[in-house]
Amino acid sequence: MLSSVPHRLRTRAATAALSSAVLLAASACAVANSDGAGDAGAADGSTLRIVLAEEPPTLEPCESSLTSTGVVVRSNISEPLVERDPSTGDLDPLLSTGWRQTSPTTWTFDIRTGVTFHDGAPFTAEDAAFSIDRAVNSDLACNVDGYVFEDEELGVEATSPTSLTVTTAKPDPILPLRISFVEIVPRGTSTENKVREPVGTGPYALTGWQTGVSISLKRNESYWGEQPAFPFARYVWRSESSVRAAMIAKGEADLSTGLDPEDATEENSIAYPNNETTALRLDGTQAPLDDIRVRKAIGMAIDRKAIADTLFDGLAEPAAQLVPDGVVGYNPELTSQPPQREEAKRLVDAARADGVPTDRQITLVARNGQFPRVSETAEALQYQLGELGLNVRILMSDTAAHLEYQLRPFPEGAGPVALLIMHGNQAGDAAFTTSQYLLSDGPQSTFGTQELDERIAEAGELAGPQRQDAFADVLAYQNEQVAQYAYLAHMRGLLGIADSVEYEPNSATGDELRLAAVQPVKGQGR
Template identity: 60%
Template sequence: MRPTAQLPRRARRALTVAAAATACCAIAAGCTVANSGHGGYDADTLRIVLSQEPPTLEPCESSLTSTGIVVRSNITEPLIERDPNSGDLQPLLATEWRQSAPNQWTFKVRDGVTFSNGAPFTARDAAFSIDRAVNSDLNCNLDGYVFGDEKLELDTPDDNTLVVGTETPDPILPLRISFVEVVPAGTSMQEKVREPVGTGPYAIDDWEYGQKLLLKRNAGYWGPQPAFARAEYQWRSEGSVRAAMITNDETDIAVSLGPEDGAGDLGVPFQNNETTALRMQAGEAPLNDMRVRQAINYAVNREGIVKALFRGLGDPASQLIPSGVVGYNGDLPLWPHDIDKAKQLIADAKADGVPVDRQIRLIGRTAQFPKIAETIEVLQSEFAEIGLNVKIEMMDTSNQLLYQLRPFPPETGPYLLTIMHGNQAGDAAFTLDQYMLSDGPQAAYGTPEFDKKIRAAEELTGRQRQDAFAKLFAEEPEEIMQMAYIAHMKGILGKSPRVDYTPNSATGDEMRLAEMTPAGSTTPTVAQ
């Protein structure tokens, strides 16, 4: 048996919980994993309600919040995981890694791991998974978001060794690799899979599309078995409905609650890493005029939205990353709320022949964040006040993603898109590659000159990297301005008293079921 100290942090914690639960049952016959007063549900099933059904569980799309919150480190696992509290990289399917040459990193993979279908995991599966996510024609969101369309060279000298070559020296390649969820070699390279096979502590049991998703313990899991035998996901778009399910004991975990949804003492506030913003399709008139984009920024009352709609559960944003991420610019001021200035800019643009009366679509995703419908309505009112013609369109996830991810639909006309970006990695390179490069997977506008600045900053390390990224966030509104930032969000997680779980900054994107345990079953944390 592997010594406890060699296990990843979350595996060691799960091991102490499993031992405590076993001791409980040995002391008291009939002990269950839930409180003794439960009724009408299986006490060994962890019940979770999401704001939306995952559009897919394809692992290479796990950087999408609605997919990653289910699949990451539950069904599939990466080689390396990032501790959301410290930011440190920790071993998972890989036990160690090193930069073996300027353009090369070598990883050692863990022995004794199998996939949920019984197939053994080797370095060849890791290489295949990276090749599939990064080098294939699947157009995975992970490819653009994490790797910026870079092609990687992969080699497996033996079953326990993976060598990854990069086009240029990459000081944060292990951080990028932490986003790649491992699947078995032989998984389709032509089509994305909706229900993947992985090495995680859970496997898919049943997915009743449109109704619920059931996971079960992976009996062959290489680490400690999770405390709950099963997990059941449902989805309800209304936050008040999700909160009511918590207070009525119809679910154990409810995500993405708002301050007015009614969870009461069962609502746990936490600082997440999400930032909300409006992305402007700057290639379409009238949004192709800088003055119009400036006017939109002047019109957005960020402080009012945070105070009145979010009830203080957030901070007005001046950039697309929150504090704690490498590259955050703490000196960047908020864009001022100035309706008169906005009106003047629109009038000046109109006088120069800019078609400011042209209808602009304001696209939002249902249940994307609490109070999104009200936020959209406030924004529409503010834009109407400055003289713009804006029409609201609310969409479900699959349709909204058509406008968020390249290639965008043809002949869309001008549109403003609500986005919510979470930088799970803790480094601004992931944000810049995705949203600020002119051809970034979620970028609507850019310039070759600004692209060069991004690439130059990404080659730096340490303080130079921090300073260069911070400067870019200050320059983007002056040179590009495709965003109107709204708020750095704070979340509320609904949590049943029968479950012990402490949400962290990654919870909105990656909710690890193995960290959820029956209330009262925890023991002091094992020394790390």
């Protein structure tokens, strides 16, 4: 993994570890629109204050694989059975104390005792079975179902209060990793509607969500694990990075997600690897992008180092694959190359000589706010591809319009599209990338090949070193034989942090901001 930029001497507590959602209608319960509990004590340092880039669309735990939801909910309000250490990739026990494969298609999980939910109800294996069934097998259309479990149903059974079995249709060597994405909720949680006011086992409980204003949490005094340092936490949101940075500088916030490079300084931020990779997805069903020579030429023409150094302020590493180092399947032999414009132009010229309409307009679709200086990045790509004789126009879109290009079913009649994507592999295994972005019918893939599909399926059945090697071969095969993607960079994020707190970000910080890992600086009140 990329290492963080040094930032003052800090001894922080160690951390224990694309699609959109619709904002649900406000509940009549007082907690839904009250916001008093978490505000108390802000002046004396008892409240941890976080400013987000956007208001979460939902706090439903089964949507915690959505970054905007997970950054509040995951391992703060609710917890999974298993958690992945983002630094080592190891799976660690959480609400499950151990697990084992008891048959080719069955895994058994031992359930931790002495855990209670925020409402005082004891946590048992029946709650774990209910949570998995609700997130994966129900009609709730949870993001975790499609992204993590690929819409496959599971058999779940609590065989005793402290034992759970999970059965798959076919052998799944990474089922515990998938289970780490299921946040546990109590039995009785609605299976017909997604919840606005989640109840979990985490170190903090929700006390108020004032729509459009703030979300407040209170420390769970009955938490089974180590108590967090701050009695209260409060989230607010400001869309402008400069405003979030100013709040850090003025002492109005302790932490801020997603600062832009121009707003970040050594005094107000820490850089961290955020697992995000930027790339162009090339629609190989439309001429001229249906010719692999043109697709390869696009990849050869991009000056990744110049983009990373100039537009990303060095907060990125030129990429040659969709996953960063540290993800199972990362191929160290795939390295970013300098631009090869002459060879790229030769490929385009050869395609043109064979009748490929290389002058047909290609639409480069990017999303406003996708990452800092995204419009300038699109313009740089337009210029670099124009040097090959390709006709590229830029379409900057909002989130909803971008999703129409990103997810199946894709817009009809759009013509050849080069979509600027930013993919984050939260799980640490290439299976989650290949199933979404490389399979012929993947929800974020425009095309593929039968050979690539077969290679992905075979790799998914393996474990250990064999799995690593097989997925590394898949990524190499995609580059050589399919070339659906032209890569830009593995990105780094910038976490705003005030002098009032100590926190060590890691590669998961952009997706889950663990409040229990934040400590007040010595001398600060709490």
